[in-house]
Amino acid sequence: MAKEHLGRYKNTLDCLQKxxxxxxxxxxAIGLSPTLYRNCIWNSIFYGSMHEVEAHCLSELNNPVLSNLRSFCVGLSVGVFATCFNAPFDVVKSRMQSQLPGQxxxxxxxxxxxxxxxxxxPRALWRGFVPKAIRLGVGQSIGLICFQNLIDSA
Structure with missing residues (x-):
């Protein structure tokens, strides 16, 4: 939440009502359309390419001891790659949502x-790319490791 909004709302319901x-x-629903584009593009690219990268590019890390490292590398690389394509839609979403009423x-x-x-x-469409790519890449890596360890232990 932006600093200028601190203390403006008591809770979620109060915010919704106001x-x-x-x-x-x-x-x-402001920003819904670019949010849908952003999420659909990212998920399609991430989940559509994750197994290909895992199967072909990191086959040397097939050792069970290195499985978490492999999952981290796959999640990070594919997460950053997918962010390259959805970043402009994230910028648009943020711009739409930051407009003042009537603007x-x-x-x-x-x-x-x-x-x-x-x-x-064009560079403005990728504003904030590096922290976004790191957050999504590392976050998906952790999620992928947790998921695969859960599946392996079942």
């Missing part, structure tokens, strides 16, 4: 992508 009263129910700088996902690219250049 947002709906001041901005309407539609405010709850219409960004109206649709495509319009926002084109506007940011045109006015700020």
């Amino acid at each position: 947002v709906v009263q001041s901005e309407g129910v539609k405010a709850l 219409c700088l960004y109206t649709t996902t495509l319009q926002a992508l084109l506007k940011i690219n045109r006015e700020e250049g």
Whole structure:
């Protein structure tokens, strides 16, 4: 949560009520479209390529002793790779959600992508990429290790 919003709401329900009263129910869906694109793209690329990377690129780490290292490498590399493709949609989502009520700088996902690219250049669409890629890559690696250890122990 941004610092300027600290103390503004008592709890989640209070926040929900205030947002709906001041901005309407539609405010709850601001940024939904780029969020769906972002998540669908990331999950498709991550889960669509994870097994290929695991099977072909890291076969030398097939030793059971190195299985956690292998899972970490797979999760990290594929997580960073998938983030390359979904990062522009994350920027659009953040821009749409940070607009003030009544502001219409960004109206649709495509319009926002084109506007940011045109006015700020393509690099602006990957703003915040490094921390996002590290967070998603490491997070998925940990999740993958936990999942595989759970499956192995069952």
